[in-house]
Amino acid sequence: MMIALAGIVSGVSSGFLDYLSGAPPVEFLMADGQTLSFDRSGPLMQAIYAVGTGLALPYAIFQVGKRMGGKGGLADIMAVTAVLQLVMTVILLAQTVALLVVPVLGFGFLVFGLYVFFRGLGHAVNIGHGFNSLGLSTGVIALSFVAIVIMAFLVVSVFGIGPVGELR
Secondary structure, eight states: OHHHHHHHHHHHHHHHHHHHHTOOOEEEEOTTSOEEEEOOOOHHHHHHHHHHHHHHHHHHHHHHHHHTTOOOOHHHHHHHHHHHHHHHHHHHHHHHHHHHHOHHHHHHHHHHHHHHHHHHHHHHHHHHHTOSOHHHHHHHHHHHHHHHHHHHHHHHHHHTOOOOEEEO
16 A cells, blocks of 8 residues: 555656646657657656556566565565655655755755665565575566566557657
């Protein structure tokens, strides 16, 4: 439940920041000179995406870690990643406020958040699976990210979900 709440809060705050800052659409310049433009997702879609990835990451870490000799159960991994996601949500909210008030300070929170996420996730996997090696934890994290990307690609392909853009 805490993972879903953290995902909703972070997704809505990111969407809110995009709305307040007037974030432009994402544009890709093609080789033939045309531009492919995608509108940004709204707060609801960003929240759905954040909850989905927030639930997929611990599950992938559990599956990959178990296959690499980890001793932790799904509840253990969910618990340690839920605490990490709660901390990350607080940092994201501070970053959102800082970006609106002092953008340079917001960038500082971004760098700090990345550090806390990767360092915290490494230790969370190490504790959750009972590893004695942060190197093994790093391998579990890297393979879990690869698994999530592959699964997301498959789910998007099967359901036909994707961004709708326009070519100019």
